[in-house]
Amino acid sequence: MTEAARAPRAPSAADPVVGLTSVEAEARRRRGEVNRAVSASSRTYGRILRTNVFNLYNTILFVIGAALLALGRYGDAVISVSIGLLNAAVSAVQEIRAKRQLDRLQLLARSTVVVVRDGRDVEVAPEEVVRGDAVRVRPGDQLVVDGPVLEGAVEVDESLLTGESEALVRTPGEDLLSGSHSVGGAGLQLARDVGAASYANRLTAEARRATTDTTPLQRQIAFCVRLVMVVVVLMSGAILLQAALEGVTLVRVVQTAAVLSGLVPYGLFFLIVLAYTAGAVASSRRGALVQRVNAVESVSNVDVLCTDKTGTLTTGRLTVAEVVPLGGQDRQEVEEALGSMARSTDAGNLTSAALAEHLPGAAVPAVELVPFRSSTRWSAVRTDRATWVLGAPEVLAGAVRGPDLTADVGTRTAQGLRVLVFGRAVDPAAPLRDADGRPTLPALEPLALVALADELRPDVPETIARLREEGIALKVLSGDDPGTVAALAARAGLTDPRPVHAGHLDTLSDAELDAVVAGSDVFGRVAPEQKERIVAALRRQGRYVAMVGDGVNDARALKAAHVGVAMRSGSSVARDVADIVLVDDSLAALLPARREGRRIISGIAISSQVFLTRVATQALVIVTITMLGLGFPYSPAQTGLTLFTVGLPTVFLTAWSRPRPPDRHLLLDLARFVLPAAVLTAGFAVAVYTYLFTTITQGFDDPALRDRLATEFAHYTDLVYGVDPGFVESAATLGAQTGLSTFVSLASILLILFLEPPHRVFAAWTRTTPDRRPAILVVALLVGLLTALVVPTPRTYFGLTRPAGIVYQTSVPLLVVWFLALAGAYRFRVMDRLLGLGDPGRPEPEDPEPSRPPAGDEQPRTSLD
Numbered sequence: 001m002t003e004a005a006r007a008p009r010a011p012s013a014a015d016p017v018v019g020l021t022s023v024e025a026e027a028r029r030r031r032g033e034v035n036r037a038v039s040a041s042s043r044t045y046g047r048i049l050r051t052n053v054f055n056l057y058n059t060i061l062f063v064i065g066a067a068l069l070a071l072g073r074y075g076d077a078v079i080s081v082s083i084g085l086l087n088a089a090v091s092a093v094q095e096i097r098a099k100r101q102l103d104r105l106q107l108l109a110r111s112t113v114v115v116v117r118d119g120r121d122v123e124v125a126p127e128e129v130v131r132g133d134a135v136r137v138r139p140g141d142q143l144v145v146d147g148p149v150l151e152g153a154v155e156v157d158e159s160l161l162t163g164e165s166e167a168l169v170r171t172p173g174e175d176l177l178s179g180s181h182s183v184g185g186a187g188l189q190l191a192r193d194v195g196a197a198s199y200a201n202r203l204t205a206e207a208r209r210a211t212t213d214t215t216p217l218q219r220q221i222a223f224c225v226r227l228v229m230v231v232v233v234l235m236s237g238a239i240l241l242q243a244a245l246e247g248v249t250l251v252r253v254v255q256t257a258a259v260l261s262g263l264v265p266y267g268l269f270f271l272i273v274l275a276y277t278a279g280a281v282a283s284s285r286r287g288a289l290v291q292r293v294n295a296v297e298s299v300s301n302v303d304v305l306c307t308d309k310t311g312t313l314t315t316g317r318l319t320v321a322e323v324v325p326l327g328g329q330d331r332q333e334v335e336e337a338l339g340s341m342a343r344s345t346d347a348g349n350l351t352s353a354a355l356a357e358h359l360p361g362a363a364v365p366a367v368e369l370v371p372f373r374s375s376t377r378w379s380a381v382r383t384d385r386a387t388w389v390l391g392a393p394e395v396l397a398g399a400v401r402g403p404d405l406t407a408d409v410g411t412r413t414a415q416g417l418r419v420l421v422f423g424r425a426v427d428p429a430a431p432l433r434d435a436d437g438r439p440t441l442p443a444l445e446p447l448a449l450v451a452l453a454d455e456l457r458p459d460v461p462e463t464i465a466r467l468r469e470e471g472i473a474l475k476v477l478s479g480d481d482p483g484t485v486a487a488l489a490a491r492a493g494l495t496d497p498r499p500v501h502a503g504h505l506d507t508l509s510d511a512e513l514d515a516v517v518a519g520s521d522v523f524g525r526v527a528p529e530q531k532e533r534i535v536a537a538l539r540r541q542g543r544y545v546a547m548v549g550d551g552v553n554d555a556r557a558l559k560a561a562h563v564g565v566a567m568r569s570g571s572s573v574a575r576d577v578a579d580i581v582l583v584d585d586s587l588a589a590l591l592p593a594r595r596e597g598r599r600i601i602s603g604i605a606i607s608s609q610v611f612l613t614r615v616a617t618q619a620l621v622i623v624t625i626t627m628l629g630l631g632f633p634y635s636p637a638q639t640g641l642t643l644f645t646v647g648l649p650t651v652f653l654t655a656w657s658r659p660r661p662p663d664r665h666l667l668l669d670l671a672r673f674v675l676p677a678a679v680l681t682a683g684f685a686v687a688v689y690t691y692l693f694t695t696i697t698q699g700f701d702d703p704a705l706r707d708r709l710a711t712e713f714a715h716y717t718d719l720v721y722g723v724d725p726g727f728v729e730s731a732a733t734l735g736a737q738t739g740l741s742t743f744v745s746l747a748s749i750l751l752i753l754f755l756e757p758p759h760r761v762f763a764a765w766t767r768t769t770p771d772r773r774p775a776i777l778v779v780a781l782l783v784g785l786l787t788a789l790v791v792p793t794p795r796t797y798f799g800l801t802r803p804a805g806i807v808y809q810t811s812v813p814l815l816v817v818w819f820l821a822l823a824g825a826y827r828f829r830v831m832d833r834l835l836g837l838g839d840p841g842r843p844e845p846e847d848p849e850p851s852r853p854p855a856g857d858e859q860p861r862t863s864l865d
Contacts, residue, residue: 019116019134033131035145035194113144116188133191139349141182145191146198148175152187153371155349156180157316161199161553167350169373179552179571184349185371215298217601220666221272221608225265228615232263235619239626263618265611268650275604275654279596287589288580289568295579298563299590300597301662302472302546304538306531306561309478309485311550311570312587313492314454318354321417322451327402334448336361338422341381341388345369351390351420354452370432370439378441380432387425387432389444396421399441408449416487417451454488463588464493470594475521475538477531479553482524489522502526505533513537531557548587549574565590595659603657605666606755607650609673614646614748616678617685621740624686630693631733635799638741644785645748652777653756672832673765676825677754681747684818688743688810693736695806700728712801738800742789743811747818749781754826764826 020028028034112123116134126144129135135145137154155169158180167183170176176189178198193199214222276297280290290296310316325334339361342352349372364383372379378391389396393409400423409419423444430442464474474494478485482499489497500520505513517537526534531547535557538545547554547561550570558564558577566578567585575581582589618634625633663669699705700721710721713731721727756774757763788794789803825831 019119020130020132021118025117025130025133028130028132029128033194034127035129035191035198036127111141113141114138115191129191129194131191131194135189135191137176137182137187137189139182139184139186143176143178143180143182143189144198145189145194146175146178147190147192148173150188150190153185153373154182154187154189155184155372157183157350161551171373184352215294216301216662217297217604217666218272218294221268221604223667224608224612224670225268228263228265228612231619235263235623239622263615265615268608268611271607271650271654272604274651275600278655279600283580283589283593283596284583286592287582287584287586288593289583290580290593292579295563296593297597297600299546299580300594300601301544302563302594304473304475304543305467305546305548305590306475306477306535306538306557307548307587308550308554309476309480309488310454311567312548313456313460313476313488315457317455318350318418318452319455320354320358320450321453322412322449323359324408324449324451326405326446326448329447332360334422335359337386337388337424338390338448338450340364341390341422344381344383345371345379351452355450368432373439376439378439380439382425382428382432386428387430387442389423389425389441390420390450393419393421393449396423396441396444399423399444400446401426401443402446405446405449412449412451414483414487416484416491417453420450420452421446422448422450453491454484456488456491457586459586459588461491461493463586463591466588466591468493470591473521473543475517475523475534477523477526477534477557479526480524482522485524486522494521497522499524502530505530510537510540514540517541528553528556532560535560546590548582598659598661599657600654601662602660603654605663605670606653606657609670609755610646610650610653610748610751612670612674613677613681613751614642616674617681617744617748620678620682621685621689621744624682625689628686628690630690630736631729633689633737633740635737638737638799640798641741641745641785641788644781644788645745649749649752649777649781653752653774656771656773658771672829673755673826676831677751677822680818680822680825681744681751684747684814685740685744688814689736689740691810692739692806693732696732696735697728700731734799735801735804738804739807739811741798741800742807743815745785746782746811746815749778749785750815750819752778752781754822762823764823 113126113129114121114123114136115129116122116136121136129145133145134150135143135147137143137149137152143156149170149172151172153169153171154176155167156176157167158177161177161179169185170187172187178193196202273293276293279296280293283290283296307313323331323335323338325331336359338355339359340363341361342355342359343361343363344366345352351372364385366381366383368380368382370376370378370380376391377395378389380387380389382388389399393405397405400421405421412419423446425442426445427442432439432442434440467474476485476489476494476497482501486497486499498520499522500516502523502525505516505523505526508516513533514537517534518541523530523534531549531554535545535547539560539562545561546563546565547557548565548567549555549558550567552571552573554566554570555573555577558566558574563580564578565580565582566574568575568581568583569585580590580593618639621633625631696709699709706721709731710727713727713734714721752774753762754765756771757766757768758772758775760768762768788798789800792802795802
């Protein structure tokens with residue numbers, strides 16, 4: 001059969017509409033002429049897994065794991081790869097959870113479609129409609145295919161496609177488009193274009209490209225990680241080359257490589273994923289379903305929010321703003337007549353639904369009806385007692401007897417209201433159609449002006465006010481008339497809703513468009529591709545953009561924004577491409593998500609300071625001691641102490657962090673904190689190591705100490721003094737490593753008090769905090785660390801010797817000096833002065849004797865404020 005023979009034919013007006021037979025429908029289904037898109041969703045499980053497994057952090061971990069595997073460090077390789085897989089699993093599980101939750105919501109909201117098969121109505125799923133079906137369209141239905149009206153008249157809302165909320169009436173021969181909603185009338189539609197060939201799918205083909213913006217925090221952390229990787233590679237090359245020249249054993253080379261690979265902050269990768277996931281779960285509980293875990297951090301950076309009008313700021317329904325009786329008419333009688341007319345029509349629409357909901361009255365038997373048409377712009381109901389007419393003022397002007405209503409209508413139209421005139425036929429028996437059956441207006445007596453308004457979502461004004469308080473600008477992009485959009489924006493709380501007609505935007509260059517977008521907040525008659533251009537213009541200006549939309553026409557703009565936000569009640573395409581879905585259709589859910597994102601940024605920034613200080617300290621210690629020729633300062637087992645000094649603290653600090661504005665100078669602030677801490681900690685640690693290494697080495701020259709030292713260290717080194725030539729160096733190295741690890745671990749735990757100072761004594765880097773949990777954590781970590789140093793089993797696991805008085809006699813006094821030196825370096829900003837760094841706005845630390853106590857409601861701030 002040829003394609004021409006297969007193509008469905010629209011029957012003529014004289015043909016009865018019997019639809020397809022079941023046999024014909026099955027044949028077309030087998031040929032693939034079925035209403036199923038090529039890709040049901042851009043959020044497939046496979047894509048989610050690929051995105052999370054092969055990101056930057058996990059790729060680094062997998063490469064390190066492969067390198068360790070090649071060196072024979074199977075245990076370390078497993079740890080590296082396992083952390084990468086755990087990262088991927090945690091984030092993927094959250095995104096899959098979000099997808100499944102959204103799929104369940106969509107399934108609950110999905111309705112069936114009625115098609116004519118074998119001459120009778122049959123209910124089928126939307127994906128079971130085939131090309132050539134006759135689809136029955138009723139008020140409230142969402143259209144699932146493209147094709148012309150076969151019979152009847154259907155009033156459709158195409159706002160999800162065009163952004164324009166004005167309903168349009170389609171008559172036989174005129175096309176209905178998939179994605180639009182039937183709001184009035186009834187009829188049959190021919191399923192001409194189905195599946196991927198439909199308008200909605202063609203419009204969103206480009207929007208379904210998988211693109212993900214990295215957030216500012218991700219980019220900054222990625223820079224730090226790359227820097228650490230470069231340092232590790234250079235150090236590894238230099239130290240391993242030195243080892244090769246000195247003839248060090250392969251086992252020693254592998255141990256050294258394992259320690260150097262440990263400089264890569266594995267835990268930071270996992271912490272970021274864990275914080276994102278916890279934030280996504282918390283935001284989802286408050287109505288913002290996070291589909292990409294980094295979106296919860298990204299939304300905290302937003303400084304401009306672009307939103308559609310219909311379906312986002314408004315509910316998509318109309319409300320009666322005012323009924324103004326004319327000519328001394330009784331208000332109660334007029335409102336009851338108007339409500340009765342709305343209830344008596346058999347072709348309901350948004351207007352009749354609003355009138356019936358807000359006004360009294362009861363349905364009465366209709367002798368004759370004239371449904372609303374976009375071509376006539378009026379409707380009428382004739383009963384046994386009266387004939388009522390409702391229509392546009394300019395259309396009814398010629399038939400209305402009485403005073404001029406232009407001024408009253410103009411005043412309300414300027415306020416963004418839709419104004420109609422309600423009248424009564426002077427002659428109740430006057431016909432409503434001429435001899436040819438065309439609607440005709442009788443002479444009318446005006447009864448009232450009816451002003452209708454788009455119904456704002458109840459929480460919109462308060463939400464916009466709170467967004468403005470947080471420094472977020474709002475821009476409304478709508479397909480509606482600019483004046484109507486401006487009036488609604490004013491009702492929503494925009495302070496300067498002067499509208500821009502988007503009709504001329506396509507003629508502007510990028511620079512000209514940037515100027516228009518920067519100076520205007522309300523845009524009307526905006527086409528889908530223009531929304532995307534406006535978002536791009538904002539991004540060129542350095543703004544961090546969130547786009548809120550609900551329709552197919554918003555999909556490209558949602559993808560172009562830093563954060564795409566969709567309404568649950570909107571189109572499935574908008575939900576697919578969005579980073580966040582508002583499950584209750586409330587913009588207010590963005591505010592808790594924003595606070596959660598800021599809390600995450602604060603926690604990860606503090607944790608990064610801890611991680612990077614540890615990395616920089618270890619790197620400096622390794623380089624310095626290697627250059628001094630005093631052995632290698634760490635064994636792979638000893639690096640496990642970072643569990644107490646970095647791993648556990650950062651998990652708790654991130655969980656306890658408070659929402660703070662993103663730090664625009666995060667890298668500089670990291671340098672300001674990390675460099676002094678790393679330099680001083682490494683300097684004192686090298687002093688401890690050198691002193692102990694030298695003291696133990698010299699102890700073997702003292703006959704009074706030699707036998708005791710030989711017996712003690714033979715247990716740890718598995719060597720024999722006087723037989724194995726490397727015994728003295730191994731003993732001195734192990735003893736010095738124990739002192740070094742003890743000092744660095746204690747200093748790292750105490751470093752938390754500089755980040756979260758419980759008292760002004762510690763407030764050299766930042767201001768004090770009322771939260772006592774970090775201080776309690778420090779005490780608990782110190783107890784745990786000392787237990788690990790004293791109890792034989794954990795001490796042996798970490799590769800340390802048993803406690804010796806000389807270790808603590810050396811470490812504790814130096815720890816006090818270290819604390820005072822670091823406090824002075826932070827308080828007097830020694831690093832800033834040495835490097836000539838400008839101040840990006842970090843708050844001064846508290847004076848030892850503050851001139852006034854903080855107010856009860858004053859929140860402590862850190863360097864991230």
